[in-house]
Amino acid sequence: MHTINNLVAGRSMALMVQSMLHQRRRGSFLQASIGGGHVCNYASEGVAGSVATAERMLPPQPKRSLVPESPPPSPQNLFLLHDFVYNSKRLVVLTGAGASTECGIPDYRSPHGAYSSGFKPITHQDFVSSEGSRRRYWARSYAGWRRFIGAQPGPTYNSLAKLEARGWVMGMITQNVDRLHYRAGSNPIELHGTTHHVICLDCGDLSDRYVFQDRVKALNPEWARAVEVLEKGEVGSDASFGMQQRPDGDLEIDDKFLQKENFNIPACQRCSGVLKPDVVFFGDNVPKARVDSCLAMIHGADSLLVVGSSLMTMSAFRLVRAALEKGAPVAIVNIGPTRADDIATLKIEAQSGEILPRVLDLGSFNIPSS
Numbered sequence: 396m397h398t399i400n401n402l403v404a405g406r407s408m409a410l411m412v413q414s415m416l417h418q419r420r421r422g423s424f425l426q427a428s429i430g431g432g433h434v435c436n437y438a439s440e441g442v443a444g445s446v447a448t449a450e451r452m453l454p455p456q457p458k459r460s461l462v463p464e465s466p467p468p469s470p471q472n473l474f475l476l477h478d479f480v481y482n483s484k485r486l487v488v489l490t491g492a493g494a495s496t497e498c499g500i501p502d503y504r505s506p507h508g509a510y511s512s513g514f515k516p517i518t519h520q521d522f523v524s525s526e527g528s529r530r531r532y533w534a535r536s537y538a539g540w541r542r543f544i545g546a547q548p549g550p551t552y553n554s555l556a557k558l559e560a561r562g563w564v565m566g567m568i569t570q571n572v573d574r575l576h577y578r579a580g581s582n583p584i585e586l587h588g589t590t591h592h593v594i595c596l597d598c599g600d601l602s603d604r605y606v607f608q609d610r611v612k613a614l615n616p617e618w619a620r621a622v623e624v625l626e627k628g629e630v631g632s633d634a635s636f637g638m639q640q641r642p643d644g645d646l647e648i649d650d651k652f653l654q655k656e657n658f659n660i661p662a663c664q665r666c667s668g669v670l671k672p673d674v675v676f677f678g679d680n681v682p683k684a685r686v687d688s689c690l691a692m693i694h695g696a697d698s699l700l701v702v703g704s705s706l707m708t709m710s711a712f713r714l715v716r717a718a719l720e721k722g723a724p725v726a727i728v729n730i731g732p733t734r735a736d737d738i739a740t741l742k743i744e745a746q747s748g749e750i751l752p753r754v755l756d757l758g759s760f761n762i763p764s765s
């Protein structure tokens with residue numbers, strides 16, 4: 396475990412606690428105003444728009460918070476995390492779904508996550524073997540896209556981007572497919588791919604999701620109209636093809652509409668093959684070259700910070716193992732248990748969006764890392 400840095404410990408504890416309580420109130424307000432918005436998770440988010448559409452992005456809808464309940468971070472945890480980052484010279488950060496819940500994108504495994512309401516993500520095998528599954532996936536994805544891309548980076552992403560810009564973070568890897576790191580100004584390796592690209596399962600051609608969205612719209616004008624109706628609030632009506640938003644932000648589409656109103660999926664423009672979002676679905680493997688890039692980054696690191704991940708996917712867990720095997724300490728900031736709790740150097744039970752901005756406010760990170 397790291398010891399408390401003298402610079403920080405020298406400050407009055409009473410002042411620190413007072414400052415934290417103040418920020419806690421500020422953080423709560425932020426969460427209340429941006430958290431809990433719609434949006435779908437990556438196995439079912441949506442497609443849908445041209446650049447013109449993106450300019451009319453819909454704001455997240457105020458709903459119940461997707462962020463798990465947690466007490467404010469303790470002063471001790473604040474100092475421990477500060478020291479972990481401060482004492483690292485080549486820090487790599489690995490982020491997971493917890494970083495996006497505060498932006499209105501539900502995760503799977505937390506108490507309010509998509510699994511809690513019975514959601515079952517599509518598997519790679521389902522997608523590849525069943526045209527019906529692909530139609531259902533892409534129809535929901537099309538309908539939910541505008542809200543999905545309406546999410547804005549929250550305090551976790553913004554804090555990490557600041558640390559990175561000041562030289563305190565050497566590299567980042569994310570399990571998230573929503574591109575929120577990019578919007579905050581970072582450029583991480585996307586371990587599980589991204590919904591912003593579409594890949595051909597036959598020839599491997601990568602194309603832009605926004606272009607794909609326009610092609611979906613052109614092929615399915617009646618679905619495009621139904622989505623317009625949905626976005627005006629007429630949920631569940633025949634005019635919106637019975638589409639409903641569930642509490643976790645996922646979209647339901649009545650199967651009778653999928654059977655009645657054929658949903659046409661655009662084919663690859665190069666080989667007419669089957670198109671899939673460039674996302675690693677459950678049951679699929681991360682491409683080897685990407686795994687190798689991540690491992691190379693870990694091998695060059697002297698410490699690893701995991702943020703907002705339960706590390707339940709093997710592709711993420713093995714990066715933690717690789718760091719520990721080379722002797723790099725691993726700190727985890729997450730609400731709830733993780734797969735690496737027993738082997739991590741430091742586990743901090745805290746909401747990343749609450750503790751990271753406070754760590755930045757301690758002052759040491761305002762100057763560039765030497």
Ligand SMILES: [Zn+2]
Pocket residue numbers: 595596597598599600663664665666667668669
């Ligand atoms: Zn192709």
